[in-house]
Amino acid sequence: MARATCFRCDWVGEADGEACPRCGTAWYRPGPSSPTGPSRTGPLVGPSDAASPVPSEPPPRRSGYLPASQRGDPGGTDGRRPAPRGAPFAAFVALAAILTGGLWWFLRAHEVPPGAGDGAPPPPSGRLVYVAGDPGGQRLWTWDPRTGTVTEGPRVEDEVVQLVSAQGALAGWLGVTSRDPDGVLEAAVLRAQTPEADPVHLRFADRVAWGPNGASVVTASLGSASGGCYSSLRVVRERLDGSPDEEVLGRAPFCGEAPTLGQTLAATYLTWERRRGTGIFFVGNGVPHQVLDGWSLISASPTSDLLVRPAGGTPAGAALFWRGAVRPDRYRGPNGGEVVVDRILAWTISADAALVVANADDREGIYLLDTTPGGDRVARYVGILREPVSATAAFDGSLFVAMQGRLMAWTEGRLVEMDLPSGAPRPSGPIAWMPG
16 A cells, blocks of 8 residues: 555545545656655645655646656557546536536527517516597407407497406406596496497496496485585495495585595595595495595505595695504605605506606606505606506506507516507507406
């Protein structure tokens, strides 16, 4: 048994074989002219082996081959190509390369092709229903982004002011709010989007608000006005599943104004403007209960969070109020200025954000508001405002925006223009996302 040294892994010890027992590399064998003795650069072994002599020859080249004079076959007379010192390691590298290449080929063969557009993600599963044409001659059209087809839908006589997916009642139903030339609103439901389908009338009213997923609609009807009062106020909630109508508030007379109305899963909210002040009220058991004094309702989210503004507009601004909050949490522009919300365009499906038309830091445009309790209250600029504009939310979190006949999607923090088929009518009014 001879003393041996491995320069590849720095192993030193006694061994009988022709290769290092640790890494398999062929031994270093000094030739006849190679002197032995202490290394000029100091010991390369641990303290326990400090007394062992270490050859002073330089380490082998990084190619992994030894010179012929040091391989035990100086002339190479046996006719065989000498095996490299790193043969096991080289074999491992080759095997890893083969496996990696195979994995890369498999993934490339099975990867999903990118969606249409400049890096735009594939569109969600569903259909977009939009209004085309002018009031008095408007028609609904349905666009399927996955097939790229547009189909003609029913005609609506009066001006369409809102479309809502009524899947909370039945898949494929569509809630429609329209306004006649006298300003009276009609809530109706379309049970199909075929050209010959007729809206099923629900109720005429002065105010209309749809509940989450269009499962219900709440309307407010004001009687004749005289001296700052109306002869009556009747607030009715109607569920589209066939349940009986529910009168949630009836007052006669009703003094003041009720400019905004909101409906959540189980609660109805309204703004009541009167001589002694303005406030937001929750309607329950036929009685209005004040929720906020000095504020007006902009919109109620499906989860009962309230987007509000100061009554009278002084001080200006918008805020979020949720159940359990001490006071409304005010929004700020990117530069710290007030955010004055004109109207809401759409809530996200999870109600964690709202797309609004607003002015922030004296810059008018479309903004995205974080509506999570305790969330970020800095309004996020989405894009320039060009009327008419409308929006809707898809079930994957995307927001679709129709503006001046163009259709765009807000997804992953950017607006991506969507291409309708050549010859398809352009959007001119509200839009709604229909899942499925």
